[in-house]
Amino acid sequence: MPAVPMIELWRGGLLESVHMGHAVICDETGQVVQAWGDLDAVIYPRSSCKMVQALPLVESGAADRHGLTDAHLALACASHSGAAIHTQTVERWLAAIGLSESDLRCGTHLPWDNETKNSLVCSGRQPCQLHNNCSGKHAGFLTYSRHIKAGPEYVEPDHPMQQAVRAVFEELTGLPSPGWGIDGCSAPNFATTVHGLARAMAFFAAARETGDARERAAHRLVRAMGANPVLVAGEGRACTELMRAIGGRGAIKTGAEAVYVAILPEIGRAVALKIVDGGTRASEAAMTALLVHLGVLDPAHPVVRKFLDVELRSWRGLHAGEMRRAPGFPA
Amino acid sequence: MPAVPMIELWRGGLLESVHMGHAVICDETGQVVQAWGDLDAVIYPRSSCKMVQALPLVESGAADRHGLTDAHLALACASHSGAAIHTQTVERWLAAIGLSESDLRCGTHLPWDNETKNSLVCSGRQPCQLHNNCSGKHAGFLTYSRHIKAGPEYVEPDHPMQQAVRAVFEELTGLPSPGWGIDGCSAPNFATTVHGLARAMAFFAAARETGDARERAAHRLVRAMGANPVLVAGEGRACTELMRAIGGRGAIKTGAEAVYVAILPEIGRAVALKIVDGGTRASEAAMTALLVHLGVLDPAHPVVRKFLDVELRSWRGLHAGEMRRAPGFPA
Numbered sequence: 001m002p003a004v005p006m007i008e009l010w011r012g013g014l015l016e017s018v019h020m021g022h023a024v025i026c027d028e029t030g031q032v033v034q035a036w037g038d039l040d041a042v043i044y045p046r047s048s049c050k051m052v053q054a055l056p057l058v059e060s061g062a063a064d065r066h067g068l069t070d071a072h073l074a075l076a077c078a079s080h081s082g083a084a085i086h087t088q089t090v091e092r093w094l095a096a097i098g099l100s101e102s103d104l105r106c107g108t109h110l111p112w113d114n115e116t117k118n119s120l121v122c123s124g125r126q127p128c129q130l131h132n133n134c135s136g137k138h139a140g141f142l143t144y145s146r147h148i149k150a151g152p153e154y155v156e157p158d159h160p161m162q163q164a165v166r167a168v169f170e171e172l173t174g175l176p177s178p179g180w181g182i183d184g185c186s187a188p189n190f191a192t193t194v195h196g197l198a199r200a201m202a203f204f205a206a207a208r209e210t211g212d213a214r215e216r217a218a219h220r221l222v223r224a225m226g227a228n229p230v231l232v233a234g235e236g237r238a239c240t241e242l243m244r245a246i247g248g249r250g251a252i253k254t255g256a257e258a259v260y261v262a263i264l265p266e267i268g269r270a271v272a273l274k275i276v277d278g279g280t281r282a283s284e285a286a287m288t289a290l291l292v293h294l295g296v297l298d299p300a301h302p303v304v305r306k307f308l309d310v311e312l313r314s315w316r317g318l319h320a321g322e323m324r325r326a327p328g329f330p331a
Numbered sequence: 332m333p334a335v336p337m338i339e340l341w342r343g344g345l346l347e348s349v350h351m352g353h354a355v356i357c358d359e360t361g362q363v364v365q366a367w368g369d370l371d372a373v374i375y376p377r378s379s380c381k382m383v384q385a386l387p388l389v390e391s392g393a394a395d396r397h398g399l400t401d402a403h404l405a406l407a408c409a410s411h412s413g414a415a416i417h418t419q420t421v422e423r424w425l426a427a428i429g430l431s432e433s434d435l436r437c438g439t440h441l442p443w444d445n446e447t448k449n450s451l452v453c454s455g456r457q458p459c460q461l462h463n464n465c466s467g468k469h470a471g472f473l474t475y476s477r478h479i480k481a482g483p484e485y486v487e488p489d490h491p492m493q494q495a496v497r498a499v500f501e502e503l504t505g506l507p508s509p510g511w512g513i514d515g516c517s518a519p520n521f522a523t524t525v526h527g528l529a530r531a532m533a534f535f536a537a538a539r540e541t542g543d544a545r546e547r548a549a550h551r552l553v554r555a556m557g558a559n560p561v562l563v564a565g566e567g568r569a570c571t572e573l574m575r576a577i578g579g580r581g582a583i584k585t586g587a588e589a590v591y592v593a594i595l596p597e598i599g600r601a602v603a604l605k606i607v608d609g610g611t612r613a614s615e616a617a618m619t620a621l622l623v624h625l626g627v628l629d630p631a632h633p634v635v636r637k638f639l640d641v642e643l644r645s646w647r648g649l650h651a652g653e654m655r656r657a658p659g660f661p662a
Binding site: 009011012013014015016017018019020042043044105106107108109118121122132178179180181182183184185186189191257258275276277278279282314315316317318319320321 | 340342343344345346347348349350351373374375436437438439440449452453463509510511512513514515516517520522588589606607608609610613645646647648649650651652
């Protein structure tokens with residue numbers, strides 16, 4: 001089954017661009033409730049699976065041992081904007097475990113937060129690894145690595161940290177990973193299918209506070225994300241605004257190249273989607289459409305006009321067109 | 332015929348994302364030499380047809396009457412970066428015809444040129460309409476409008492300026508336009524097919540210095556673009572670097588939502604392409620691939636590694652994957 005049209009851009013009454021994708025909604029057991037495109041398409045989850053990458057940190061007891069709060073755990077699952085609220089928390093976290101910015105292996109990029117970026121650029125300062133959107137995930141990797149007394153090169157694929165990630169990733173997706181690649185932050189990213197990714201999210205959606213260590217860890221991560229939407233992304237970003245819009249009733253996470261997942265414990269559903277061309281505007285729109293479809297997002301909420309039914313305007317403010325769902329998507 | 336895969340992104344030995352598109356190569360008469368996808372797909376050329384929008388300016392004698400140089404004409408066909416070299420020339424041009432920035436109707440956005448943007452942001456100054464990537468096109472619109480003594484609201488669809496654009500656009504594409512939309516700069520943008528757009532570019536490729544007024548105008552615009560690649564876009568931009576790489580042997584122009592055209596008089600060929608998802612990384616890559624395919628771009632030229640065979644690296648510089656041609660594209 002090929003990818004199906006999901007998001008369209010219209011201008012002057014004509015279709016200008018279209019984004020195709022694969023998506024699946026699972027129930028709490030990982031069974032498919034509804035699907036579009038090819039369930040078995042192999043994808044890289046990229047940052048959408050950060051809560052899986054953070055699971056060893058919590059399940060092992062390392063998070064409790066080091067007194068990590070929900071804010072720390074939200075940052076461990078974040079692709080954050082590199083604003084002060086993010087970088088300062090990660091910096092203090094590293095200090096608390098006796099480490100510093102130089103122990104990170106995520107590399108450096110300009111922060112996405114405009115104010116922080118402009119402050120750096122205008123003062124002639126360089127960004128550091130704390131500004132990397134993955135610095136919280138890496139702080140989590142370092143915390144786990146210290147906990148198990150493993151070496152400092154925690155992004156090496158054969159490091160126990162990454163071996164632990166691979167093991168839990170394959171268990172939760174229900175499939176051996178068909179391969180791995182190097183993510184932007186230099187950590188391995190394990191491939192799976194769209195269904196595999198949704199199945200992993202279903203585990204998180206089903207995880208109870210009263211379950212075993214892994215379930216409790218998953219439950220806590222979802223709670224931490226839902227309770228700290230601005231730490232998971234940043235002001236104005238889709239993950240943050242969508243989590244706020246659904247009133248903290250779950251966790252929603254983007255990944256590079258247009259992957260998106262949602263964990264919705266209250267309704268017992270999990271979602272994974274991939275726009276095949278990697279266009280983030282479309283993955284944000286498609287996730288917004290699916291949240292409305294699933295009844296957790298009010299179609300009249302302003303985020304729907306911000307991320308899905310977006311009005312296209314000229315630089316002088318003239319109406320030019322709109323982004324919208326493709327016919328038949330999601331229903 | 333549906334769109335065909337053109338550009339792929341690979342990571343860790345697995346296909347991560349793919350861009351589909353339509354493309355056509357025409358000879359000087361507008362006949363199809365080779366095509367991919369649906370020739371008859373209706374598209375908005377967006378900024379890729381700026382040389383068509385500039386044709387009335389030259390053909391009417393307005394350009395000569397006002398002493399416009401090739402630099403002015405390159406800017407009339409440009410989606411420029413808003414660097415000083417662009418904005419100062421447009422500002423002086425407007426002054427020379429007794430007008431100023433406030434007569435523009437293109438609206439304002441931050442310039443794409445990083446140095447200029449940072450200079451504005453860090454000094455707390457606001458961009459003006461001169462920074463709009465279309466300000467040269469609009470200066471051309473204003474010059475023509477003055478020449479024919481038409482009113483100041485030159486982007487209104489019923490203004491003689493836009494009526495002139497529509498007429499020449501339909502003549503050169505060989506088709507009545509099936510509709511129009513408002514472009515980012517508030518000017519009407521007329522739709523056509525991929526073949527129609529390539530046919531218009533074929534007119535430019537065939538236009539001789541010794542032809543009639545329209546041919547001479549088209550010839551001059553192509554020469555002006557090819558001789559001023561940095562004015563058509565800006566340092567580091569694909570149009571600029573690709574035109575330099577082919578040694579000025581034609582004009583190459585991008586349009587928003589991943590349209591790209593090439594006018595190649597020396598080999599008697601014209602190209603038009605549209606990536607259906609609107610992803611500019613792919614339209615730049617696909618155009619690069621077609622220029623190599625047509626023999627006008629050396630496959631060993633550094634631009635090929637910059638825009639087509641792009642190595643993907645992590646923020647720490649680790650090799651992560653690559654962008655490349657899809658199998659069968661272009662040959």
